Amino acid sequence: MNSELFKRWMCLGCGFLYDEALGSAEHGLAPGTRWADIPESWVCPDCGTPKHLFEMVEIPYAPGQPVSQQTA
Amino acid sequence: MENSFVLRALERGYDKLLSTGQTSSYVAGHPEATITRHSSFDFGPYQSGRNGFGRVRVFGDEVFRGLGCGYNMHPHHNFIICAFVLEGQLTTINTIGNIDQLGPGDYYAFSAGSGGKHCELNLRSEDANILYVWILPDQLLLPPSYARGRFDAAHTSNRLVTLVGDADGAVRVSQDVKISRLSADRGITCTYRPNSSAHGVYAFVIDGKVSINDVTFGRRDSLGVWGPAPLTVNIDTEDADVLFVETAP
Numbered sequence: 020m021n022s023e024l025f026k027r028w029m030c031l032g033c034g035f036l037y038d039e040a041l042g043s044a045e046h047g048l049a050p051g052t053r054w055a056d057i058p059e060s061w062v063c064p065d066c067g068t069p070k071h072l073f074e075m076v077e078i079p080y081a082p083g084q085p086v087s088q089q090t091a
Numbered sequence: 092m093e094n095s096f097v098l099r100a101l102e103r104g105y106d107k108l109l110s111t112g113q114t115s116s117y118v119a120g121h122p123e124a125t126i127t128r129h130s131s132f133d134f135g136p137y138q139s140g141r142n143g144f145g146r147v148r149v150f151g152d153e154v155f156r157g158l159g160c161g162y163n164m165h166p167h168h169n170f171i172i173c174a175f176v177l178e179g180q181l182t183t184i185n186t187i188g189n190i191d192q193l194g195p196g197d198y199y200a201f202s203a204g205s206g207g208k209h210c211e212l213n214l215r216s217e218d219a220n221i222l223y224v225w226i227l228p229d230q231l232l233l234p235p236s237y238a239r240g241r242f243d244a245a246h247t248s249n250r251l252v253t254l255v256g257d258a259d260g261a262v263r264v265s266q267d268v269k270i271s272r273l274s275a276d277r278g279i280t281c282t283y284r285p286n287s288s289a290h291g292v293y294a295f296v297i298d299g300k301v302s303i304n305d306v307t308f309g310r311r312d313s314l315g316v317w318g319p320a321p322l323t324v325n326i327d328t329e330d331a332d333v334l335f336v337e338t339a340p
Contacts (some may be wrong), residue, residue: 029227084232
C-alpha cells in the first residue's frame with residue numbers, strides 16, 4: 020500500500036483539477052488512482068492539454084469543497 | 092529561483108490561432124479571423140520559456156483580428172483570469188451570468204473556481220488587443236466570481252494605480268497578487284516598493300520607453316525581479332504605459 024499523501028494536479032491549460040484521493044469517476048479513474056499510474060497519453064478532459072503540462076499544487080480547498088468530483 | 096530576468100518583446104512565445112482547421116471549434120469568427128498571442132510564460136505550444144512568475148502562470152498579449160474573432164465558450168476551473176483591454180472592444184460572456192463589453196482601460200477578474208465557462212469575442216472590425224493574466228487561487232474550487240474595473244488614464248496619469256489586489260478601488264482577488272498600472276504623459280521618476288522581501292515584481296511595458304533600475308525597456312519588453320529592493324522607474328519625456336504584477340513566491 021502506497022502510504023504517500025495524495026496529491027492534487029492542476030491543468031495549466033484551463034485549471035481542471037485532478038485529486039488522487041478523489042479520482043475522477045466520470046473519466047474512469049477510481050479514487051486513489053495515483054497520478055503516476057495515469058497513462059502519459061492521458062489529456063485534460065476539459066481542454067486536451069497533455070498530462071505533462073499539469074502542475075502539482077499544494078493549495079487547500081475552499082470551505083465546503085470538494086462537494087463532489089463533478090462540481091462544474 | 093533566478094533573482095531577475097529581462098524578457099524582450101521578441102523573445103516571448105508566439106502563436107497564431109486560426110478560426111479554421113484544427114482550432115476551428117476553439118477560435119470564433121469568420122474564416123479570416125485570427126488570434127495572435129505573445130506569451131511571456133509557457134502556455135499551450137510555447138514551452139521553452141519560464142513556467143510562470145510566483146502565483147502567475149499565464150501572461151498573454153493577444154490580438155483578436157477580424158469580426159467575431161475570439162474564443163468560443165470554453166470551460167475553466169480554479170484560475171483567476173484577468174483581462175485588460177488595451178485597444179478595441181472585448182465582449183465577454185460567462186456562465187456566472189455576465190454579458191459585458193469592455194473598452195480600452197476596462198478590465199475584469201474572472202475567478203473560475205469550482206467551474207465556469209466563458210466566451211471572449213471581438214464584435215468589431217478593428218483589432219482588439221487584450222492582456223490576459225492567469226493567477227493561481229489561494230483556495231481550490233472557490234465559488235466562481237466576476238468583477239470588472241476601469242483604469243482611466245486621463246484622470247490617473249503620472250501615478251501608480253492599483254487595479255487588482257488589496258487596495259481602495261481595486262478589484263479584489265483570492266491571492267497575494269497585486270496588479271498596478273502607470274501611464275505617464277510627461278517625464279517622471281517613481282519608485283515601486285514591493286510589499287515584502289519575499290515578493291516579486293513583473294513589470295511589462297505596454298507602450299513607450301521606460302528605464303527600470305537603469306535598464307532601458309521598449310514596447311512590450313518586460314522585467315521580473317525578486318527581493319526587497321525598490322524598482323526605480325524613470326520615464327523620459329515621451330508617453331509611456333507600464334503594468335506591474337506583484338506576487339508572492
